[in-house]
Amino acid sequence: MNAGREHQGRRLGLTSLTVATSGLLALLIGVAFAVLLWAINDANNSVSDRRASRTALVNAGNMEQLLVDLETGQRGYVITEREEFLEPWHAARKALPAESRRFTDSTTSRGQRGAAERIARDVRSFLDGYSIPLVEMVRRGDPAAGGLEQATEGKRRVDALRALFDQYMADERVQLAERTDAAGTNSHQAVLTAAVGLAASTALCAVFTVLQHRAVVRPVRGAAAAAQELAGGDLGVRVPPSRIAEIGALGTSFNSMAASLQDSRRRIMESTQAVHRRTARDLHDGAQQRLVSLMISLRLARELLPDAESSMVDLMDQSIDIAQTAINELRELASGIYPLVLTVKGLVPAVRDLASRCPVPTVVVCEDERRVSPTVEANAYFVVAEAVTNAVKHARASRIDVLVEFGEVLQIKVVDDGIGGVGKADAGSGMTSLADRVAAFDGRLTIDSPPGGGTTLLIRIPIRD
Incomplete structure (x- = not known):
């Protein structure tokens, strides 16, 4: 009996127990993944249906916004007769065909598609049968364009279209709520299945994951965040040192590169500012002084001319004004490049x-x-x-x-x-x-x-x- 127990103990040794446990775990994980894949597929279908409903609602909102842009643009134009008020109207008119196609193509059921097609036709009818003729009437100066009859007709059409939009979106929201509930139920089932099936493997991997995170993942994330800040223009960012040799070498190289880039940008800016200062100084001491001398000479020549030479006097006055304008513009240009008072x-x-x-x-x-x-x-x-x-x-x-x-x-x-x-x-x-x-x-x-x-x-x- 003792020999048998010892023999049985050797048969159930660590290797055998590990193999048996691994086989059982693999079987459990296999069954769990099979159930999980089924649940995920069902959840994906629900999520896809929910996403389609949201897309349909967004497209319906965009379509309704086009209607609002058409109505407000034409109304502003009728009131003010100013073309700038037609800018949203023109933009909505241009976007209407493509938006109508997106609106009708995004419907999620046959009934909703019929409603969407009717709305698209009515919006088109509103544009072609009411909005465009009304704008043309205003352009022709027809006094009837601003009358009560036209305003009443426009309000009636817009209210009718908005009622259609409201009904369409209400129906779509009902479908969205149903699909959201279904997606939530399926997601809950998928999460529950995954939690049960992966509990054993999670316990085996937890210690390794923690060690890997501390030794590798966290330093790499820090380096990635620093690289993102560097790419965004912050050249002062640095990677902290790490006890891991490879990551430490990466951090040292990164810091050297950032410092080099920072020094390079500083040198470029210093060189650019030096060029700006030199350019402003050259403009002030060179071209500007020559123009001032030219204007002084022109004024002296103007004083030497007899008043009888009116045409010559006018020409000299114009030349003096042109020289003064050039001096002012050159002074303003030099100040914009690098103000003298700053130096x-x-x-x-x-x-x-x-x-x-x-x-x-x-x-x-x-x-x-x-x-x-x-x-x-x-x-x-x-x-x-x-x-x-x-x-x-x-x-x-x-x-x-x-x-x-x-x-x-x-x-x-x-x-x-x-x-x-x-x-x-x-x-x-x-x-x-x-x-x-x-x-x-x-x-x-x-x-x-x-x-x-x-x-x-x-x-x-x-x-x-």
Whole structure:
């Protein structure tokens, strides 16, 4: 008996037990996956039906929006007789054929397709039978275009079409609710099946997964996030060191590359600013001075001419005016390239000069004013100039405040009381260029622009001695 038990113990050793457990686990996983595939297929069908209903609702909404654009565009044109009010009308008219096809093709049942085709025909009829003739009547100056009869007819047609849209979308939402319930039930079954079938394999893989995540996945994710920030223009990002040799070497190479790119961009900006300063100086000291000398000579010649020579006097006066205009334009061009006051007096006087020429009242406040690197001053100035220009053009601001603080970090805050609602995602290429300027010197640019609460640009650039 003891021998038999020992023999049986040897037969059920670790290898045999592992093989038996693995076989049982494989069988359980096989059955679980078979059930899971069935449940997933059913869930996928429900999800596809639900997605089709949502697409149908979206297309119905787009179609209804075209109707609204047609109606509002023609109504605005009838009231004002101004062509710009027809822009949405023209856009809706152009998009109608393609949108009608998408609308009818996205239906999810035979009944809904019939309703969609009827709506498409009625919208087309509204455009061809009412909207286009009404616009033509206005263009011909027909007084009946603005009459009660036409307005009543338009309202009746639009109300009827909106009622059709409402019914269509109500029916589609009923189908969507049913499909959503079915998808939820199928998804629940799939999740339950997967949880039961994969419980054993999850326990076996958990320890390895945790170790792999800590040793490999987390550092790689950090490197990927840093690479994404680098691709977005933040050349100051760095990868932290890792105890894993390969990942540590990757981080060192990444940091060296980022530092090299940052130094390269800084050198390019410094070179560009030097070219701008030299160009502005050459324009001021060369062409501008020659034009000033030319204008002085013309004025002296004008004084030497007798008043009897009226034609010659007029010609000289015109020449003097042309020379003065050229001087003003050249001075403005040189200031746009690189303001002379920025080179001579520094950042704060240049910003104050910018504020004095701004059409919106602009207040500049400075703390601990001093000179810093010419390249930093130039980039900071152009960032402020762009921010002020955006506030004037787009923010509808009535006041702009600029606060400049010197310390270990040059901090500039540009605040306007405009409409706000600006973010980096929709601020355009100009804001990206500003961020690049600041990032080239290890700086940061942030935007705080709540809708209706104005816009605040905060620029922080480290000052190196």
